[in-house]
Amino acid sequence: MTFDPTTLRREDYGFFGPDSPSWKIWTAPTAVIGFQRAVALEFFDPFLTASVSDTGKIYSDPRHRLDMTFAYFLIVAIGDTRTAIEASEHLMELHAKSTGIEPISGQRYSPNNPETQLWIHVTGWHSVLKAYEMFGPGPLSPEEEARYWQECVIAAELQTCKPEDVPATRDGVREYYAKVRARLCTSERAQAGIHQMLFTSPRHGAGWIYALGARLLSFASIATLPKWMRKLGQFDRPGIIDLLVRPAGRILVWLFTLFNKKGLILAAPIIAPMAGQILEQHLAAGVPTRPETLSPTEARALYGTRNRRAVPTAS
Template sequence: MNAPAPAAHARPPLRANNYGFFGPDSPSWKVWAAPTAIVGFQRSVVLEHFDPFLAAAVANSQGIYRKPAVRLDHTLAYFLTVAVGDGERALLESEHLMGIHAAMTGIEPITGKRFAANNPASQLWIHVTGWHSVLKCYEMFGPGPLSADEEAQYWRECVIAADLQTCKTSDVPTNREEVREYFAQMRPQLCTSEAAMRGMHYLLRTDYPTAGLKFWLASRLMAPVTIATLPSWMRKLGGFDQPGVIDRVAIVAAKRAVRATLNPVIEQRVIGAVAPMTSATLREHRLSPIPTDPRVVTPAEIRAARTTAASTAS
C-alpha cells in the first residue's frame, strides 16, 4: 500500500552497524537495488487495490492524490531500506510506518466491515505482491531469472522481511509454487470498486500538475510495461487491458531501458528524477562503508538488542 509521507524523524546511516537481514551476496540485494524495481513497485501498488480493504484505506487517506510523488517515493525507499539497510535502520523505518498506518482505519463500503491498514491479512497481500512483482520485473526485463538456489533463498528472505510487518511469517509463501497457490486462494476475494478503479488508474497514470511533470511522464511511460506483466484476468478486472502489440513493444523498450541503466550511477540519476528519496537510498547503499559488525542479523536479534540496551539505560 502507498505509505503516507512520514513525519520528520531522525534517520541513522543506512548500513552503519551490520549487513542487515540479507547481506551483500543475497538475491534480495540484487533484485531490490536493480532498476527494474521501480516498475515492479508500480505493479505492486496497482495490484494492492484488488484488496477492497486496502483500496478503502488508500481512498480514506487520500495521500496518493495529494502528493503522489512523495508518497510513492517514500514507500519504495522503505522497501529498499528493508532489503539493503542494517537491522537497526530497517526496524526503525518499519515501526515508524506501522505507527502511521495505525491511524488508517474505517468502514469498507462493499463488505461493511472495518478496515485497518495494519491488518495482518492486508499486510500479507502488500508484502507478497511487492516481493513477487519486483522479482517478476527483474526476470522479465533484465538481468533475468535467478538461479534455482538464488530463487529459493529469495523466498526465504521474503519470509524474514515479513517479520517487519504485522503479517504472520508462517503465512508467507516460501517458494514460487506457494506464491501461485496464495494468489489462487486470494482470487475469489479480489474485486474492484469505484475507489479501487480510481486508485489503480491513478497509479498507472498520475495527474498533472499534482504529481509534477517528471512523475506524470514517468508513470505514463511505465504503465504499458507494468500492464504487460499482468495476467489477462487482472487487466480485464481492473479495466486497463491493452492490445498484445503494445505488450510486445513495451517489453522490448523496457529491456533496452534497463540495459541503459544497469550502471548504478546512471540508475541512481534516472530514478532521482522522479524518486529522490529512493535515489538517495540507492546512493547510500552503493557508497556505504563496511559496517562495524559485518554480518547478517535477524529481526529478533535486533529487537532483543534494543530491549537489552533500554533496560541497561534505565
C-alpha cells in the same frame, strides 16, 4: 517525514547481506518497474483501498505513495537492522491510528490487518522479481530463487503477517494468488487509485515530468501482469503492445545499467527521490561496525522501541 541517508548502514549488513539475491534484485534498475506494478495491485484489496482513499494523500501527490512505500521496502531489503526495525515500528504505529469502515463490506479496516499486510508484502516482493526477470538479467538460478523466497519470508517478520501464511516458493505465490483471487475486487475508488499510480494526471500534485515518467513506466509494469489482473483493473490492452514493450524495455534497462552504474538513481529525482537517496547511500556505504547479518528477532531485541527517529511511511 524525512530520511537521513547517512544512517542507512551503521551496525551491520541488515538481514540478508551483500551476497544475497535480495540486494541484487532490489537495487536493480528494474525495481522501479516492479514497484509501480506493486502499488497499483495494492488497490485490488478493498480494505487497503479504503485506508488509502480515506487519507486522500494519493490524490494530491501519487508520487509520495510510490516513493514512501518503495523506500520502506528498500530499507528492509538493504538497510541495517536498526534502521529497518525503527522503520517497521514507526509504520505500525501510524497504521494503528488509521482505521475506518470499508464501504463495500461495511466491515472495519486497519492497515495493520495481517491479510492486508500480507497482500502488500507478497505483491511487492513478487513484482520486483517479475520485473527483474522480464526486463533485467532474467530468471535467477534455482538456488538463488529459493534463497530469495526465504528472504521474502524473513522480511515479512517486520510486518503483521502470520509467518505460516507467507509463500516460501514460486508455487506458493501462485497458490496464494489463487486463494485470494475471490476476495479481490475493484470499485470506483480502487479504479481511481490504480489509474493514479499507472496513468498519473499532472494536475494531481506530482507535476508534468512525473506524470510523463509514470505513464511511460506503466507500459513496462502492465506488461508483467497476467490478463485476469489487467481485466479486473480495467487497464488491459492488445497483446501486440506487450510484444513491442518487452524487447524495448530490456534494451533500455541494459543501456541504463551500462552507462549509469548507479542504476535507477539517475531517474530517482523524478520517480522516487527518497528511494534514490537510500540507493545512493547504499552504494557509498563502507563496511559496517559489525559485518554480519541478524535475524529480525535478534534485531528487535537490540533495537526495538529504542532511539526512534523520523522514517518514511507508506501512509
